[in-house]
Amino acid sequence: MFTKAADWNMVSDATCKQVHKVKLGKENNRRDKFLSAEEIQALLDACDSNVISITGKTIQQKQAHLKPIILFALNTGCRKDEILSLKWENVDLKHGFINMVQTKNGDRRQIPINDTLRNTLKGLTRRLDVPWVFYEVVQKKDKVTGQNKEIVKRFGDIHRSFNTACRKAGIHEFVFHSLRHTFASHLVMAGVDLTTVSRLMGHKSLTMTLRYSHLAPNHLTSAVNALNTSMTISTNLAQENEKDLHH
Numbered sequence: 001m002f003t004k005a006a007d008w009n010m011v012s013d014a015t016c017k018q019v020h021k022v023k024l025g026k027e028n029n030r031r032d033k034f035l036s037a038e039e040i041q042a043l044l045d046a047c048d049s050n051v052i053s054i055t056g057k058t059i060q061q062k063q064a065h066l067k068p069i070i071l072f073a074l075n076t077g078c079r080k081d082e083i084l085s086l087k088w089e090n091v092d093l094k095h096g097f098i099n100m101v102q103t104k105n106g107d108r109r110q111i112p113i114n115d116t117l118r119n120t121l122k123g124l125t126r127r128l129d130v131p132w133v134f135y136e137v138v139q140k141k142d143k144v145t146g147q148n149k150e151i152v153k154r155f156g157d158i159h160r161s162f163n164t165a166c167r168k169a170g171i172h173e174f175v176f177h178s179l180r181h182t183f184a185s186h187l188v189m190a191g192v193d194l195t196t197v198s199r200l201m202g203h204k205s206l207t208m209t210l211r212y213s214h215l216a217p218n219h220l221t222s223a224v225n226a227l228n229t230s231m232t233i234s235t236n237l238a239q240e241n242e243k244d245l246h247h
Contacts, residue, residue, distance in 0.1 A: 032045065034182040039171055042168035043070065063165045066158060068120050069134055070165075075117040077183035077201050080176050084155045087131045093121060100202070109202045127152070189216045 006016040020119040035043065047067040072083055082100055090099040096118070098111040114119070124133065132154040139148045162176050180201070187197050194216070 006172055019215070033178050034185040035171070035178070039169070040074065040182070042169040043165060043171060046165045049168060050163060063161045065134075065136065066161050066165055068124060068157065069155075070162075071120045072117065072134075073176070073179040074183055075120075076111050077179060077180050078111070080158070084132075084134055084158070086133045088126065088133055089131065091121065091133060093118065107202065107204075111200070184209070184212050185215055188212045191216075214223075 002011060002016045002019040005011045022180060044067055047063040047070070053120070055223055072078065073080070076083075076098070078086075078100065086100075090100070090101055093113065096113045098113060100109050100111055121133070127135075130152050135152055135154050138151050138153070140151050141147070143151050158176070166172070166174050184197055184201055187200070188194065194206060194209050194213060197212065198206050201209060203209050
């Protein structure tokens, strides 16, 4: 930034040199946490179960509304706000894709709908007076009549209910955004190439997707094994030369 500012005569070259002397901090190379297949099932089951207190008392506190949202995240890799702001007009079940309009980087992208996501979306209650795919219905007392009236709105946040579900599932230090990492991680482990994963994630560059490369050691092995054919020819030639020397 300061190099460009110096080119535009907005700062002096001396200032630019001083900025360049600043040492960069160490890069955080920690691997993003993701859920195993067993943990995913445990989290989904937790959404349908009640909370059990320390004394063994059952507390009626389910997160059933959270289950389809989690399934959506696991099968699309979308961010939380992208999911909660999604409207039915952007869902095309007939052709099997979702037009993601409100994204973090501002670029639109199309997300394929797999069978799991299709069944999840078909199982949702859709109301003609509600544009959002995921919404909540709350009861609020009218100040004039004193009677409860129904208010329908999109989810503002699901932080509390998600934490509760994670606690019931025995999953610790896990946030909703980690479901996005779970989506990418399982794709890579299933053998999907990083370029495709990058497009599905909506990454601006492949560099952002390379954080998952450690999950695909088989790709490196496959790349080296591609040389087997040519190496075999070379080995045969070497063996033939060795035979000639013995003769």
